[in-house]
Ligand SMILES: NC(=O)C1=CN([C@@H]2O[C@H](COP(=O)(O)OP(=O)(O)OC[C@H]3O[C@@H](n4cnc5c(N)ncnc54)[C@H](OP(=O)(O)O)[C@@H]3O)[C@@H](O)[C@H]2O)C=CC1
């Protein structure tokens with residue numbers, strides 16, 4: 001991605017916590033100059049202070065992009081700081097869960113190009129995935145700019161309908177946490193079978209990372225890759241009889257987990 005427009009005109013980051021920092025880390029690593037970044041955050045982290053970006057200083061008059069990365073509950077308090085940049089000329093990208101495009105249009109004006117995006121934290125190592133959708137004022141070049149920025153920190157996918165954002169949030173936005181929990185519990189299960197903690201954790205991390213990389217790289221789909229591991233009447237089959245149990249296994253558990261996250265995203269949009 002050619003970051004020259006963003007580097008020339010500037011990028012404003014409203015809120016730089018977990019996801020804002022993950023995205024910023026990816027962009028800085030990709031070559032965005034730190035002098036081109038302005039951050040508004042009441043309590044900048046030590047990591048952020050060490051990056052050489054502009055923190056809580058006056059903003060450029062017409063930045064290329066404002067990235068909104070505050071919690072939905074803080075939106076009312078936070079948006080006035082960037083409201084004057086609305087109206088066109090600056091592209092707004094919000095990653096906030098459950099905050100609709102209409103909410104931003106009410107504050108910034110319907111003529112403001114606004115893209116709602118849902119990234120995830122592997123963005124920090126440029127292996128995230130972001131889903132995005134723009135409002136009616138978003139031009140083709142705005143979408144290209146947003147996709148360029150987001151593709152610098154991983155894969156991107158365009159949505160057809162803003163309503164899909166709740167399920168996307170429940171799947172890939174929150175999803176890294178499910179996988180981290182899988183790593184934690186896989187390691188703990190190995191420990192319970194007699195392995196030392198460090199060895200169990202190393203095996204668990206490498207197994208999840210390797211399986212994920214194979215799932216992306218392979219032409220076979222994940223169900224075939226699963227079958228490839230499963231020798232008839234072997235060890236994997238014994239485990240899968242537990243994990244694939246209709247009521248107590250993964251399918252029901254993950255269905256309930258993703259539904260809970262999706263429902264919470266819908267709830268946030270009404271709060
Ligand atoms: N974490 C994730 O994996 C993902 C998060 N998101 C979305 O990103 C948004 C941020 O989430 P996350 O990074 O986890 O949350 P964090 O709380 O880690 O980050 C939010 C940041 O905004 C700061 N902040 C609070 N009030 C203001 C204000 N008035 N002006 C500017 N900054 C302010 C916070 O400071 P302080 O801590 O001092 O309050 C904090 O540094 C949320 O809307 C979430 O839905 C989307 C995708 C993935």
Ligand SMILES: O=C(O)[C@@H]1CCC=N1
Pocket residue numbers: 097169173174
């Ligand atoms: O937990 C949350 O609400 C945010 C949205 C997706 C990931 N973290």
